[in-house]
Amino acid sequence: MTERIELLRKKVLELYRYLDQDQKNLIACTAGCRVCCDTEAFNIEATVLEFLPLATHLIKTNQLEWIDLIERATDDDRCVLFQPNAELKPEGGCLFHEFRPLVCRLFGASFTFRKNQRQILACRLLRNRIQGFVDLLPNAEQYHTRLLSIDFFLSRDVYGVNTALRKAIEYVGLYYTPKYPTLGTKSA
């Protein structure tokens, strides 16, 4: 792994850990709920940088089936990481929950400012339940700014979630291109 990718990966994971702390005492999604992921990928927008930890994990662990699946997915499909069948994954729909992108972490327990008003970023199931806790919610814009400060060029553009993951894999893959063995000098 190159130093650059490793550094970016660590910084993004650090940001996620920080957000986990910020959200730790808030109302969480109901166990096993998968409603907000059950939509076309173009409805969930992420940046390449948000997916860098997952892309690195998939490449490092040589998960070629996943990489192939992601390469073929479009944003008209569901998120490629989404498992709709609760019997196959009762604890929730995200198959790589530990590595989910920032957008999925913020949605459900954060706020943004619209017309100088705090607006909760949450699904219809959670919105009413967290209405009384708006002051405790993390500010989504601050997290986006922190993401930009990690790497501006990998976090300024947003894509549908499948495209963002594919681009992250392609980006990390550039650094993993196998090197050709150096040709030894033939002795006479």
Ligand code: SF4
């Ligand atoms: S990355 Fe995981 S949490 Fe986010 S939309 Fe896809 S399945 Fe859902």
